[in-house]
Amino acid sequence: MPNTSARPKHGRRTRRRRREDPARNELVSSSLESAQQCLFSQDYGTAFVHYLLVLNLAPEFKDFATESFRFTLFKWAEELDSVGRIQDLFNCYEQALELFPTDEVILNNMGEHLFRMGFRDEAAGYFHKALKRRPDYPEARENFYRVANWLVERWHFLMLNDHGRNRKYQQAIQKAVQSGCNTVLDIGTGTGILGMCAKQAGAAEVYACELSKTMYELACEVVAANGMDSSIKILHMKSLEMEVPRDIPHRVSLVVTETVDAGLFGEGIIESLIHAWHHLLLPPQNEFSEQSATGRVIPAGATVFGMALECVEIRRHHRLCVSEVGSLSMAAAGELRSPVSCSSEPHDSMEPYTTERLSRLPGGYKPLTEPFTALSIDFNNVQELEGLSSREVQQVRLPVTQEGKLDALAVWFQLHLDEESSISTGPQEDTCWEQAIYPVHNAKDELIVEVSCLDAYLRLCSVAVVRDGHEIRLDKCQDLHYSENPISHANQEAELCSALACLQTDQNQTKDFCMVECSEMALLNNQDYHQSFCVGSDLADPVNSTDRSDLLYVLDVSEGFSLLSLIAASQGQVKAYSSVEKNKQQEVLKRLAHSNNIPEQHLEFWLNYMDDEQGMLQRPSREELWSAIILDCIETCGLIRQKLMEKASLARCLLEEGGRIFPERIVVYGKLVESNTLLLESAVQGQEPTLGFNIAPFINQFTVPVHVFLDFSTLDCNHLSESVELFVLDLMDTNANYSNREVKVQATSAGRITAIPFWYHIYLDQEISVSTLSQNSHWKQAAIVLQQPLEVQAGDWVRLAVKIHKSTISISAYVDCVPGPMEY
Numbered sequence: 001m002p003n004t005s006a007r008p009k010h011g012r013r014t015r016r017r018r019r020e021d022p023a024r025n026e027l028v029s030s031s032l033e034s035a036q037q038c039l040f041s042q043d044y045g046t047a048f049v050h051y052l053l054v055l056n057l058a059p060e061f062k063d064f065a066t067e068s069f070r071f072t073l074f075k076w077a078e079e080l081d082s083v084g085r086i087q088d089l090f091n092c093y094e095q096a097l098e099l100f101p102t103d104e105v106i107l108n109n110m111g112e113h114l115f116r117m118g119f120r121d122e123a124a125g126y127f128h129k130a131l132k133r134r135p136d137y138p139e140a141r142e143n144f145y146r147v148a149n150w151l152v153e154r155w156h157f158l159m160l161n162d163h164g165r166n167r168k169y170q171q172a173i174q175k176a177v178q179s180g181c182n183t184v185l186d187i188g189t190g191t192g193i194l195g196m197c198a199k200q201a202g203a204a205e206v207y208a209c210e211l212s213k214t215m216y217e218l219a220c221e222v223v224a225a226n227g228m229d230s231s232i233k234i235l236h237m238k239s240l241e242m243e244v245p246r247d248i249p250h251r252v253s254l255v256v257t258e259t260v261d262a263g264l265f266g267e268g269i270i271e272s273l274i275h276a277w278h279h280l281l282l283p284p285q286n287e288f289s290e291q292s293a294t295g296r297v298i299p300a301g302a303t304v305f306g307m308a309l310e311c312v313e314i315r316r317h318h319r320l321c322v323s324e325v326g327s328l329s330m331a332a333a334g335e336l337r338s339p340v341s342c343s344s345e346p347h348d349s350m351e352p353y354t355t356e357r358l359s360r361l362p363g364g365y366k367p368l369t370e371p372f373t374a375l376s377i378d379f380n381n382v383q384e385l386e387g388l389s390s391r392e393v394q395q396v397r398l399p400v401t402q403e404g405k406l407d408a409l410a411v412w413f414q415l416h417l418d419e420e421s422s423i424s425t426g427p428q429e430d431t432c433w434e435q436a437i438y439p440v441h442n443a444k445d446e447l448i449v450e451v452s453c454l455d456a457y458l459r460l461c462s463v464a465v466v467r468d469g470h471e472i473r474l475d476k477c478q479d480l481h482y483s484e485n486p487i488s489h490a491n492q493e494a495e496l497c498s499a500l501a502c503l504q505t506d507q508n509q510t511k512d513f514c515m516v517e518c519s520e521m522a523l524l525n526n527q528d529y530h531q532s533f534c535v536g537s538d539l540a541d542p543v544n545s546t547d548r549s550d551l552l553y554v555l556d557v558s559e560g561f562s563l564l565s566l567i568a569a570s571q572g573q574v575k576a577y578s579s580v581e582k583n584k585q586q587e588v589l590k591r592l593a594h595s596n597n598i599p600e601q602h603l604e605f606w607l608n609y610m611d612d613e614q615g616m617l618q619r620p621s622r623e624e625l626w627s628a629i630i631l632d633c634i635e636t637c638g639l640i641r642q643k644l645m646e647k648a649s650l651a652r653c654l655l656e657e658g659g660r661i662f663p664e665r666i667v668v669y670g671k672l673v674e675s676n677t678l679l680l681e682s683a684v685q686g687q688e689p690t691l692g693f694n695i696a697p698f699i700n701q702f703t704v705p706v707h708v709f710l711d712f713s714t715l716d717c718n719h720l721s722e723s724v725e726l727f728v729l730d731l732m733d734t735n736a737n738y739s740n741r742e743v744k745v746q747a748t749s750a751g752r753i754t755a756i757p758f759w760y761h762i763y764l765d766q767e768i769s770v771s772t773l774s775q776n777s778h779w780k781q782a783a784i785v786l787q788q789p790l791e792v793q794a795g796d797w798v799r800l801a802v803k804i805h806k807s808t809i810s811i812s813a814y815v816d817c818v819p820g821p822m823e824y
Helices: 022-040 044-057 059-082 086-099 104-116 120-133 138-151 155-161 163-178 193-200 213-225 269-279 312-318 382-386 489-499 518-524 527-536 564-569 583-595 644-653 676-682 696-702
Strands: 183-187 205-209 232-235 254-257 296-298 301-310 354-356 372-378 394-399 408-416 422-424 435-439 446-452 459-467 470-473 552-556 574-578 603-605 626-630 655-662 665-670 706-710 724-730 740-746 751-763 769-771 781-792 797-805 808-815
Touching: 022 044, 022 059, 044 059, 044 086, 059 086, 059 104, 086 104, 104 120, 104 138, 120 138, 120 213, 155 163, 155 676, 155 696, 163 193, 163 254, 163 296, 163 422, 183 193, 183 269, 193 205, 193 213, 193 232, 193 254, 213 232, 213 696, 254 269, 269 382, 301 446, 312 435, 312 518, 372 382, 372 394, 372 446, 435 459, 527 564, 527 769, 552 564, 564 574, 564 583, 564 603, 564 626, 583 603, 644 655, 676 706, 676 751, 676 781, 724 740, 724 797, 724 808, 751 808, 781 808
Parallel strands: 183 205, 183 254, 205 232, 254 296, 552 574, 552 626, 574 603, 626 655
Antiparallel strands: 301 372, 301 408, 354 435, 394 446, 408 422, 408 435, 446 459, 459 470, 665 724, 665 751, 706 781, 740 797, 751 769, 751 781, 797 808
């Protein structure tokens, strides 16, 4: 304690002491006491109000009250969340952050609430702020890693590493500026690279707009680091909201943009350019106008190409391919559809296409037709842009060049930057782009495809097949069974019309259907998993079946559309509770139960009894415990589900004697690889690919060390070791678990270790397991990408330090000086 009687040093003015305010002090003291009393009685809302009053009146109490204030805030937020008072919840967090703007715990918790509400971009921003404040905060780091894909989408890294693409844009912009386009607007600027190209080329004025708050802030940092912050004006807004002269002083002579997705129009480029031509651009050039008074767009236009193909990987994610799932006949399931469906008409619940990198699809693909031109568009013709949605549906007749099953129409495009330069996104190109995939059903011979842009989205629909000059509509026919043996014309037509009835491609059909996610469809088609579950989950186990005549209670808490509860219910005296929530999916399970002779009372829907989904793990009744609990352990993306071990601990407490958790154990395997692809997809590799602009240090702040949704079987990489067991998670025996482990693995080849892909063996019991690396797995794999590649020689021993913290895996690698295997 300082010596209060000491005199101040000469020459230093004493600070005037703050005048005491007795009334204020009394209010602070009584409010602090009231806050503590309310906290003790669990009246968190009132306690929160008292703490706000205290800390606003007496900021000097912040250090003293931080922990209590956090606890009160989090408890009150939970109560508000449980009763749906979401706006009040966020208001409380905003008040808390006014007092503690850099508190990493409050920032992280705010992000968690936002993430649960579906505000992923905003959530990731809070996680990032928490990490900036405290880089070693594990909860914020793991949350940030899980949502970083939404903060700065992974394609930014690939695109910025694509030197060929960047160089072509730079040359086209340079040529346009040198020809007189000296005022430029970059729509959807991202990191700002195209705007900087324009300024570097000599443009007098450069403007840019970006909707994402995170990317806007990133672009401002990048432009400043490259010395252009005074000459490029960046606006945080949509181009559709921009006006002259409010946002920019006058119309510009050049718009540059790459607001296109794999399906060309999916990011709204048509609407953006129509608005730009009417409000932001000088009029297009004509024979009477001077070059200096006209506007233009880069890219100048695009040509879209398509191709019909056969692909088992696409098929199993969009169509039910099996007649049985485990022990259940699927005959009564009705029509199951993925949310991606090929149709010429918009449908609120369906997406027109998905995306894939065809060159990396497991099992590959087989072209069934030659590539065809679907449409062309001139971005410098405003009348053509405005007329796109009202274009007549175009029919393209495609000769089928190879026999096979039609699973999808693949689409790519050529982006014409100007008259001389273009960028192709085709499947054979070395490009940062994926291709658009329009899943369809089977067809042979000649295919008729409809191409339309009814709602400014490119739509391709396989509508008919032609055989022997006869057109058979696919919206009225069933699955086509092809035979090379000649059949009579009449019989052939009859066979086709009766065989093609399952090809319902028209979304306006009145026939009812049940939608399941693509990953759920792949799960249904994963016969190995369900068959293993049938064997491994035999509940008529001697431990459980001590001549008991009462029911066994089984709870399936799997995410999404799972049939495991039904498979359990089919095993005799079992009452199974499913966590399927959607009404139509529940109806499918009821039909399947009835058709598979499962008594109606043996299937219940657990969430129908729950007020709060977070409280799913509860006793089946006051008198009963569970005989078995089925946990969903691995996310489709290849990561361990969050809070898995906490759920397993709670589940063990809810089991009767001899009860079991399925699966009971998870073994993590990995392998050392050298993969330039994973490096390019994870971080910008220096300034060379970005044309010398200093971008990498800024965007690489958002690098995530775990790469997800990986198809290891098709990854372009060199294998530098054999597979090795990395970690074991025991869901039944908590004493068998550990948080870190060191493993030695021997390099079998020389190279640079850039990544460690990992996958799982899921043990349903001591012997029966399924691998997430198997060909039919509905799971993808993941990989740890090392911050610095590690050089190894064949025979070197590499020491891996493996840690798991709250379901998140981290791995560090070192070349070991001590030879020989080791694990502990």
